[in-house]
Amino acid sequence: MTSTEKNIEFPQSILDECNRVIQLFPEGKQKSALLRILHIAQAHFGWLSVEVMDYIARMLHIQPIEVYEVATFYSMYDTKKTGKVKLEVCQTGPCMIEGAERIITHIEKRLGIKVGETTKDGIFTLKGVECLGACGYAPMLQAGENFHEHLTEEKVDALIDEYRANPTANYMGMIND
Template identity: 45%
Template structure:
């Protein structure tokens, strides 16, 4: 099977702290069912590697969990929460399902992309911002909305987008609770 090559290089760094965290996660699952830990392990590994998972890093996860690489590839390519290429420090993930679309998420995605000078799926040249349309984020009552890291930003308007961008540039937006 031929795989598509990318020009993205990633340093794989399974630090002692990361391995300790991954081993702690494994204690929450049956010892003979390591695959059960795949999703949280991928989150931890992605967080520790600039928020993306190269093919080589996915292979390292497979080795760690004693899985076939394809078992990891299937999951990473299925879920939008796993990034297969470098993304910006601030990943603007706009909900693009019915409730948000009816409340104007398409227009807000376009507005944000024009403001940042990129297209959906791209990253700004300074590596600060990426924009993506994702499936339901489960906050339909707060549409239109987006997620940045672990946090939701709801009832969005162009003015709120402007403020969020400025807050990100000023380092005022928290990405993760860790």
């Protein structure tokens, strides 16, 4: 990763949200807001570029490396460009029993991509992820902030159509079972 001086801008609404989160911690402990701010930035930009991470480092008065090391440790952050909608299929234990593999294979066929790849139109990235805390409602996938549970092939088809028509719907924070 090389740092660049390229200007990026956070819109005022995003800056306000970042400042609100920083205020939740005592004076001098603003670094505690880092994980939340990375989520906010990723929801806005789609992924975390070096420019975005450098900007956050300046905002929190910490070294860029402190941001990079966190962004690369936690599996929810993407430091490479992804599709607008990440379909993250849980494949751990109970979801495996209930057919996570079947769901992944179906998505792979439907979108013509393999796990880890992004569709040519830049809308979907498919990922296999570890336990998301929905074991009783398996199989399931997460798309942005949405949980989609009790999945069937038909349900997957319907939600792919839905997200293709409206990719930003993945940050509605809804549970759809």
